[in-house]
Amino acid sequence: MRIINLIENTEGRSGCVYAHGLSFYVETKKHRMLLDLGPSGQTLQNAKALGIDLTKVDTVILSHGHYDHSGGILPFTGINGQALIYMQESARGEYYSDRGKSAPERYEYIGIDKSIAELAQVRFLQGDHRIDDELELFTIKNRSHKLPSSNKRILVRKGDHFQCDDFVHEQFLVVSQGSQDPLRVLMSGCAHSGILSIMDAFCEKYGKEPDLVISGFHLMKKTDYTGDEIREIEEIAGELKKYSTLFITCHCTGIPAFDRMKAIMGDQLAYVHSGEEIDLTSITQDL
Numbered sequence: 001m002r003i004i005n006l007i008e009n010t011e012g013r014s015g016c017v018y019a020h021g022l023s024f025y026v027e028t029k030k031h032r033m034l035l036d037l038g039p040s041g042q043t044l045q046n047a048k049a050l051g052i053d054l055t056k057v058d059t060v061i062l063s064h065g066h067y068d069h070s071g072g073i074l075p076f077t078g079i080n081g082q083a084l085i086y087m088q089e090s091a092r093g094e095y096y097s098d099r100g101k102s103a104p105e106r107y108e109y110i111g112i113d114k115s116i117a118e119l120a121q122v123r124f125l126q127g128d129h130r131i132d133d134e135l136e137l138f139t140i141k142n143r144s145h146k147l148p149s150s151n152k153r154i155l156v157r158k159g160d161h162f163q164c165d166d167f168v169h170e171q172f173l174v175v176s177q178g179s180q181d182p183l184r185v186l187m188s189g190c191a192h193s194g195i196l197s198i199m200d201a202f203c204e205k206y207g208k209e210p211d212l213v214i215s216g217f218h219l220m221k222k223t224d225y226t227g228d229e230i231r232e233i234e235e236i237a238g239e240l241k242k243y244s245t246l247f248i249t250c251h252c253t254g255i256p257a258f259d260r261m262k263a264i265m266g267d268q269l270a271y272v273h274s275g276e277e278i279d280l281t282s283i284t285q286d287l
């Protein structure tokens with residue numbers, strides 16, 4: 001298995017663009033796939049710089065219905081019209097960010113380009129879906145922890161009013177390798193539903209912890225953290241440390257939050273930057 005970041009927020013491999021968004025390229029025995037496609041066609045430019053042939057991709061997973069994960073889908077379909085694109089039906093909803101009362105335009109649309117929903121290769125899902133023995137998608141039915149406070153400004157428009165997003169459009173990818181006691185990699189875009197709730201849902205579904213988790217944690221802020229927000233970050237890190245799982249984060253976690261979590265989790269937590277490949281040696285050496 002190979003997992004390569006195609007784009008995220010921070011500078012990484014030389015020659016690769018970095019931007020607010022996320023995309024991963026994954027190779028398994030059966031598939032060449034993408035989890036998300038970043039904010040724009042820059043994702044395709046990075047793939048070319050990395051020597052990755054996106055015309056051979058057979059599967060695309062959209063983790064949730066936001067522009068910074070879907071902006072590269074239309075450029076991608078310009079070079080690959082065969083890859084099936086899996087998204088939750090609700091991912092085409094009206095999603096907005098509340099920029100505050102003082103902003104020139106308070107509510108900013110952050111959803112997907114509406115024309116994506118018209119693509120012939122899109123497969124709309126309503127909940128969990130098993131693609132095959134390597135790839136499976138699951139959703140959160142009952143959240144076991146409260147949403148991280150950083151999600152409070154993300155809204156969904158229902159008719160003529162806005163309400164807090166419940167993130168039913170978010171789905172999580174499980175990549176399995178091996179037939180006997182397979183290695184399982186859990187991948188999420190932003191973990192808007194809360195990484196602790198996602199971990200609980202995974203453990204309930206599979207009866208064990210994932211070997212590796214790759215996900216943004218959506219803890220970043222453009223302003224300083226309050227004392228309560230710092231405690232929240234540290235509490236999340238403390239709970240994740242109880243697992244034997246290795247965590248790799250990126251994108252919406254934010255470097256300040258990552259640094260605080262790293263101080264608690266040590267080698268159990270790492271960061272992947274734009275264009276970097278994840279070293280899977282330590283978790284696949286016995287397979």
